[in-house]
Amino acid sequence: MNIGITGTGSYLPAQIIENSDFSEYEFLNADGSSFKHSNTVIIEKFKSITGIGARRYAKDHLNTSDLAFFAAEKAIADARINKEELDYIIFAHNFGNVPFGKTQADTVPSLATRVKHHLEIKNPKCVAYDVLFGCPGWIEGVIQAYAFIKSGMAKKCLVIGAETLSRVVDKNDRDSMIYSDGAGAAIIEGSANAGMILSHISATYSFEEANFLFFGTSYDKSAEQEVSYIKMYGRKIYEFALTYVPSAMKECLDESGISIVELKKIFIHQANEKMDEAIVKRFYGLYNLEMPKGIMPMNIAQLGNSSVATIPTLLDMVKYGKIENQSIAKGDVVIFASVGAGMNINAIVHRF
Numbered sequence: 001m002n003i004g005i006t007g008t009g010s011y012l013p014a015q016i017i018e019n020s021d022f023s024e025y026e027f028l029n030a031d032g033s034s035f036k037h038s039n040t041v042i043i044e045k046f047k048s049i050t051g052i053g054a055r056r057y058a059k060d061h062l063n064t065s066d067l068a069f070f071a072a073e074k075a076i077a078d079a080r081i082n083k084e085e086l087d088y089i090i091f092a093h094n095f096g097n098v099p100f101g102k103t104q105a106d107t108v109p110s111l112a113t114r115v116k117h118h119l120e121i122k123n124p125k126c127v128a129y130d131v132l133f134g135c136p137g138w139i140e141g142v143i144q145a146y147a148f149i150k151s152g153m154a155k156k157c158l159v160i161g162a163e164t165l166s167r168v169v170d171k172n173d174r175d176s177m178i179y180s181d182g183a184g185a186a187i188i189e190g191s192a193n194a195g196m197i198l199s200h201i202s203a204t205y206s207f208e209e210a211n212f213l214f215f216g217t218s219y220d221k222s223a224e225q226e227v228s229y230i231k232m233y234g235r236k237i238y239e240f241a242l243t244y245v246p247s248a249m250k251e252c253l254d255e256s257g258i259s260i261v262e263l264k265k266i267f268i269h270q271a272n273e274k275m276d277e278a279i280v281k282r283f284y285g286l287y288n289l290e291m292p293k294g295i296m297p298m299n300i301a302q303l304g305n306s307s308v309a310t311i312p313t314l315l316d317m318v319k320y321g322k323i324e325n326q327s328i329a330k331g332d333v334v335i336f337a338s339v340g341a342g343m344n345i346n347a348i349v350h351r352f
Contacts, residue, residue: 007079184312
């Protein structure tokens with residue numbers, strides 16, 4: 001019996017926010033002081049570093065669990081399964097539901113439970129729970145689903161990654177331009193017709209690295225300081241990712257027994273275009289090889305960084321030909337890899 005992905009689905013919010021939409025923002029330094037550069041220069045530099053030209057924001061009436069439900073419906077239909085046969089719904093997110101205009105996250109009941117409710121699944125033995133694991137949360141959920149199926153505890157699992165980061169960003173922080181909203185989902189099954197997870201790896205670095213991403217107050221010192229927003233030490237994260245992610249990917253690939261020349265695609269968390277390219281170049285450098293052209297599909301330019309949703313969304317888009325000159329076929333071996341708050345790193349080698 002193979003254990004792997006049999007269906008995918010994604011949801012891209014309707015609101016497209018261009019870089020130019022930030023031209024009137026008042027960006028500040030962490031101490032509250034003004035930047036010496038104009039917003040035009042700040043935005044141009046941001047685009048050159050991150051590769052992001054636009055991002056998606058959810059409509060005001062939709063929450064993270066709603067986006068997840070839309071993606072989950074598509075994944076179930078794509079896998080052609082009976083939703084009542086799902087053993088687990090594993091929902092990776094980081095901030096719960098944050099209703100538009102509110103500042104408090106809503107996580108009771110769990111977002112996975114809300115998705116199960118929206119799907120109208122009656123089976124009480126379909127267990128629904130949430131995962132908080134930073135941006136690598138969706139991959140970690142897939143690893144957990146794999147473990148459940150391999151142990152005999154499950155046969156079919158739905159794994160979702162969804163976020164509405166637009167509602168937890170400080171508008172005075174230029175890093176707010178990175179984040180976006182979205183949802184992606186996949187069905188993991190044990191089946192003779194399924195693809196196959198060949199290996200996986202996970203790690204948490206929390207000695208000096210735990211607070212590279214954190215919740216902090218606005219850079220506007222005159223603002224109401226009870227409200228917290230997502231914050232990060234970008235340079236530290238960049239250096240951490242380049243140091244540890246390539247070696248984790250190599251360890252995972254070596255464990256799979258697959259030669260790197262057989263690798264067809266690398267689905268890496270869409271965090272920062274230059275950082276992702278540097279990670280993959282270093283990964284190939286560990287094998288004394290050059291990074292092949294077209295090995296790394298990207299959608300960050302149009303969609304921004306939606307945290308746990310980036311990889312399942314990217315996979316779904318490639319699978320259905322929505323990214324130019326990118327595709328996967330039955331038998332292709334790919335690697336999923338992510339890094340994020342924790343600091344957490346994980347990877348999966350998967351044959352379709």
